Amino acid sequence: MRRFRQRHRSNTPSFGITRSIGIDLNPFRIGGIHQVPRYHRQTKGKSPVPGIPHVLLVAAIACATSGASAGANATPVAIPFEQDKDHRIYVRGSVNRSESLRFLVDTGADGLAISRAIVPKASVVIDDRTENTGSDGVTTMDYSTCNDVEIGGLHTRMGAVVVDYRNRPFDAVLGWKFFEGKVVEIDYDRQQLLVHRSLPDVTGYTRVNVRWIDNTPAIEVTLGNGDAIFKPWLALDTGSNGSIDLSHAYSSRHGLMEVFTQKVGTSRFTGSAGNVIRAVDVRVPSASIQGLAIGNAAASFPIDDDASTGDGTLGAGVLRQFNMLLDMKTGEVYLRRNQYIGVDPAGK
Known part of the structure; x- marks a missing residue:
């Protein structure tokens, strides 16, 4: 049996907007998908790719994920x-040469998750099981070990967790390993992903920690x-x-309730075992990334x-204020302000 760990959450603010973080594993909880055991690991200035545990070696050889390829151009x-x-x-994009499918691009996940609804039309073969460890419980899910994934003419072969999505605006969730070995430029101004073979000119960008x-x-x-x-x-x-979502452990350790007191709302989310967890939304007077100011910051x-x-977690409410270069060779990240800097995430 394979294992992956669910690491994020879905919040439902009191005013009715659903905040979804990562990959949807049930109608209430969303989490990043990880198709190999994720031991706590920190690397700095090194390749983001971890070692593969021996128990998964056979499957890794059978369906190697070496990043998307599209010739030598x-x-x-x-x-x-x-x-x-x-x-x-x-x-x-497509899975196994299927009809056009809608993918959510999720840098907070490393793997692939597909909706059970597309299994027949995408010729997905369920041949394994995987264990989902959530914050409040463990569930076992279906897994497909080898699939041809195509996005924008780029192809790679990936395993996939099969998820019972309901009322979600996508057919599949695409983690960063699809782009392994490449440099991904996220240009919010032109609404384009640009996939480079090597790091382009970084003039105007700031390399962040x-x-x-x-x-x-x-x-x-x-x-x-x-x-x-x-x-x-x-x-x-x-x-x-979301925007800036701090964990209970971090916010409690630093007493953030007593520091950030300008409350703007409340939230709640339900874990995979059904436990309801409450949250508070606050205004943050000052927020930045390596000297780049974050506009209208809330946490x-x-x-x-x-x-x-x-x-x-730092979500799309903040990230869309910056164009990004994500170097999937070195693990480095570069940011540059764009037209959305200072725009209220609840607005445009």
């Missing part, structure tokens, strides 16, 4: 994307209120339509223990 591959009101990134934690990128974010300054490492998660932190081990 040095010109970057341009993939148009669209954004819904949730500000997340959606692209068109990054750590790869549990096989996903986390960047250092500075939050402040007067003399009180905090620097959490937040998972860079385009699969989240959320749980009142109840969410069992998270990391500091939190």
Whole structure:
């Protein structure tokens, strides 16, 4: 049996907007998908790709995931994307040469998850099981070990978790391993993903502090209120339509309830075992990434223990303010301000 760990959450603010983070595993909880055991691991300035445990070696050889390929052309591959009101990134592609499918691009996940509804038409073969460890329970799910995934003319072979999606605006969720060995440019101004074979000109970009934690990128974010300054490492998660979501462990350890007191709302989310966890949404007077200011910054932190081990998550509400270069060779991340800087995430 394979294992992956669910690491994110879905929030439902009191005013009725659903915040979804990562991959949807049931109608209430969403989490990043990880198709191999994710031991707590931090790397700095190294390749983001972890070692593969021996128990998964046979499957890894049978369906190797070495990143998307499209011949030897040095010109970057341009993939148009669209954004819904949730500000997340959606692209068109196929699984096993299927009809056109809608993918959610999720940098907070490393693997692939597909909706059970597309299994027949995408010729997906369910030949294994995988264990999902959530913050409040463990569930077992179907798994398909080898699938041909195509996005914008790029192809790679990937295993996939099969998920019973309901009322979600996508057919599949695409983690960063599809782009392994490439450099992904996310251009919100032109609404394009540009996939490069090597790092392009970084003039105008700022290289940010990054750590790869549990096989996903986390960047250092500075939050402040007067003399009180905090620097959490937040998972860079385009699969989240939240903004700054801090974990219960981090917010409790630093007493953030007493520091950020300008409350703007409340939230709640339900874990995979059905436990309801409450959260508070607050305004953050000062927020930045390596000197790049975050406009209209707001943060959320749980009142109840969410069992998270990391500091939190940086979602699309913030990330869309910056064009990005994600180097999937070195693990480095570069940011540049764009036209959405300072735009209220609840607005345009």
